[in-house]
Amino acid sequence: MILTDKNVAPFIKWAGGKRQLLPYIQELMPKTYDNYYEPFIGGGAVLFHLMPQKEVIINDINKALINVYRQIKYHPNELMQYLTKIDADIPLEHKAYYYEQREQFNDKMMKDEYDLELAALFIYLNKHCFNGLYRVNSKGLFNVPFNNSNVKSFNAENILAVSHFLQKVTILEGDFEHACQNAKKGDFIFLDSPYAPLNDTSFEAYTKEGFDIPSHKRLAKLFGELSSRGCYCMLTNHNTEFINDLYQDYHKKVITVRRYINSDAKNRKGEEIIITNY
The missing domain is CATH 3.40.50.150 (Vaccinia Virus protein VP39)
Known part of the structure; x- marks a missing residue:
C-alpha cells in the first residue's frame, strides 16, 4: 500500500x-x-x-543527507532491504552494535561511498542516536552517541509515500x-x-x-x-x-x-x- x-x-x-x-x-x-x-x-x-x-x-x-533523499526517490525498495537487514541484526545488547554501524558509516564517508548502504546507515543512525542530531567532528566524521533505543529504523509505507512525492x-x-x-x-x-x-x-x-x-x-x-x-x-x-x-x-x-x-x-x-x- x-x-x-x-x-x-x-x-x-x-x-x-x-x-x-x-x-x-x-x-x-x-x-x-x-x-x-x-x-x-x-x-x-x-x-x-x-x-x-x-x-x-x-x-x-550535507552530502550524506542528500544521498538519502536521492536513494529514497530512485531506489526505495532496495533501500528498505538494507534497512531490514540492519534492523534484523540488532542484538539485545544494542550499544556495541550501534557503534559498529557508526564506524561503518564513517568508513564509507571517508571513501566517498555515497550509495544505498550509506543511506540505510544514515537512517538507522538517525533513529538510534541522541535526539536525531547530525553532528560531525573536524574530520567530517559522525560522532553522535547512542540513545539506548530499540525502535524500528523505518516505516515502509512512509518511505514509499516519500518516494512517490519526490x-x-x-x-x-x-x-x-x-x-x-x-x-x-x-x-x-x-x-x-x-x-x-x-x-x-x-x-x-x-x-x-x-x-x-x-x-x-x-x-x-x-x-x-x-x-x-x-x-x-x-x-x-x-x-x-x-x-x-x-x-x-x-x-x-x-x-x-x-x-x-x-x-x-x-x-x-x-x-x-x-x-x-x-
Whole structure:
C-alpha cells in the first residue's frame, strides 16, 4: 500500500526541525506562489507538511543527507532491504552494535561511498542516536552517541509515500546561494539555515564546513537579493539580537518553543523568529 501525498511524514528526526512552528509557518505563507524552494531541507518537516503542488526544488550542503533523499526517490525498495537487514541484526545488547554501524558509516564517508548502504546507515543512525542530531567532528566524521533505543529504523509505507512525492521534486546538493540562482518573481523560498548562536561560543558543527557568522551575513544578503527579484521569502532562526539586526527591515513574528537538546530543564524554553519580506 502506498500512502497518498497527504499522509507523508518526515522519514528522519532532525535537530532544529520545524514541527513546533508548522502552524505559524502555514499561517504566514503567501496565499499564492509559483515554484517552491527550500535550500536547507534538513528533515523536510515543512516540505512534507505543506506538500506544495508546484515545482519543488530542495537542497542541502550535507552530502550524506542528500544521498538519502536521492536513494529514497530512485531506489526505495532496495533501500528498505538494507534497512531490514540492519534492523534484523540488532542484538539485545544494542550499544556495541550501534557503534559498529557508526564506524561503518564513517568508513564509507571517508571513501566517498555515497550509495544505498550509506543511506540505510544514515537512517538507522538517525533513529538510534541522541535526539536525531547530525553532528560531525573536524574530520567530517559522525560522532553522535547512542540513545539506548530499540525502535524500528523505518516505516515502509512512509518511505514509499516519500518516494512517490519526490518524483516531482528537483534535489540539489551544495551551497544555498547556488540552490536559489533560478528563483524568480512569484516563487516562494523557505530558508531554515543552521541556527545563529545564542552566545559567541555556541556554534555546533553541522557539516565539517560549518555555518558561521559570515555565512549568516551572506544569507541575509541573499534574502535581500531575492526580495528585490520579487520572490516571497520566509526565514526562521533563534530570536537573537544578531538575527534581528540582520533582518531589521522585514516583518517578524516571535514564538516561544521547547528545546529538547538542552540538558538543563530550566533552559528548555526559548524564542524563535519567523521573518518574511511580504
